[in-house]
Amino acid sequence: MSAHTIPLSIALIITTLISVVSPAIAQDQSPYDILEASRNAIQEIDGFSAQFRMKGEAGAMFKDTLPSMNGQLFFGTHDEFGRVIHCIGEAREQQTKPSLGIDILIAGDRYLWTDIATRTIHERPASGTSRGLPTAIPLVLLKSIVQDDPYATDTNNADSIDLLTQETINSVLCDVIHIKRTKPKGRTSRSGSDAYTDARWYIGAKDKLPRKLEHITDAGLVKITLIFELSNLKVMSPTQDQLDVTRPNGFSFKSTMPKPKADQPVEPEIDDPTNEPIGELSTPSQRPTPS
Numbered sequence: 040m041s042a043h044t045i046p047l048s049i050a051l052i053i054t055t056l057i058s059v060v061s062p063a064i065a066q067d068q069s070p071y072d073i074l075e076a077s078r079n080a081i082q083e084i085d086g087f088s089a090q091f092r093m094k095g096e097a098g099a100m101f102k103d104t105l106p107s108m109n110g111q112l113f114f115g116t117h118d119e120f121g122r123v124i125h126c127i128g129e130a131r132e133q134q135t136k137p138s139l140g141i142d143i144l145i146a147g148d149r150y151l152w153t154d155i156a157t158r159t160i161h162e163r164p165a166s167g168t169s170r171g172l173p174t175a176i177p178l179v180l181l182k183s184i185v186q187d188d189p190y191a192t193d194t195n196n197a198d199s200i201d202l203l204t205q206e207t208i209n210s211v212l213c214d215v216i217h218i219k220r221t222k223p224k225g226r227t228s229r230s231g232s233d234a235y236t237d238a239r240w241y242i243g244a245k246d247k248l249p250r251k252l253e254h255i256t257d258a259g260l261v262k263i264t265l266i267f268e269l270s271n272l273k274v275m276s277p278t279q280d281q282l283d284v285t286r287p288n289g290f291s292f293k294s295t296m297p298k299p300k301a302d303q304p305v306e307p308e309i310d311d312p313t314n315e316p317i318g319e320l321s322t323p324s325q326r327p328t329p330s
Contacts, residue, residue, distance in 0.1 A: 070202040070216045074190050080247035085276040086115025089269040097263040103134045106175035115277040120146035122185040125282050130174040144284050145182045153284045162294035193218045193238040208250045209270040213241040
């Protein structure tokens with residue numbers, strides 16, 4: 040045995056061990072730690088741009104009824120609405136229906152969209168029952184990232200939270216978090232957006248930013264998965280124009296947002312340096328008799 044044989048053999052063994060152990064080390068972390076790191080990463084950036092795609096997977100019976108979308112989105116902080124997502128692209132309500140252009144803004148409390156056909160800019164409260172939306176955005180979208188806790192909707196209703204094997208999404212290695220949701224009690228929303236049984240988040244292993252989200256509705260014989268996926272994600276500071284819908288001249292604006300409540304009248308303060316009683320208002324006998 041030569042002097043070089045033993046070191047070479049040891050080197051090969053070490054290399055093999057590293058290749059085997061490394062994936063385990065990458066997964067040697069809690070799903071809660073990954074979600075918390077992702078919360079912090081989303082809060083720390085000014086925003087990002089990305090290409091997006093949404094599609095549905097199901098059996099032949101339901102395949103043609105599922106929605107689809109694709110286009111470009113911008114995520115960032117709007118001067119008026121706070122954290123928002125602005126999506127531009129095209130969508131189908133169902134695969135058998137024609138494709139329609141979309142220009143829609145998702146904020147924490149509202150949706151805005153530009154309707155070219157009616158020359159109208161619509162504004163509606165953000166809820167699963169919002170009517171008139173031109174897309175299936177309420178069903179599945181990364182709209183939760185405009186909230187303080189992007190994962191609260193799933194984690195607050197979780198039976199279990201598990202870390203699965205890492206997967207590569209559009210050339211980005213991702214940690215995969217599988218959340219089994221508690222079955223909702225009573226009636227669900229009209230859109231069914233809160234009726235899915237599982238959520239699967241794909242979070243970039245390095246930058247901790249979400250790349251993919253799956254909503255899975257597993258009813259036994261029927262299983263439907265709605266998939267929202269990001270690609271070409273670039274961390275950036277979007278301009279205010281990139282964070283708002285197109286507002287062409289001559290378009291009308293229609294809003295169904297609740298009007299703010301009028302402030303209660305405030306009694307004017309009277310500067311009285313003498314601290315003496317102020318006329319009849321301070322005399323109990325002058326107060327009106329209760330009916």
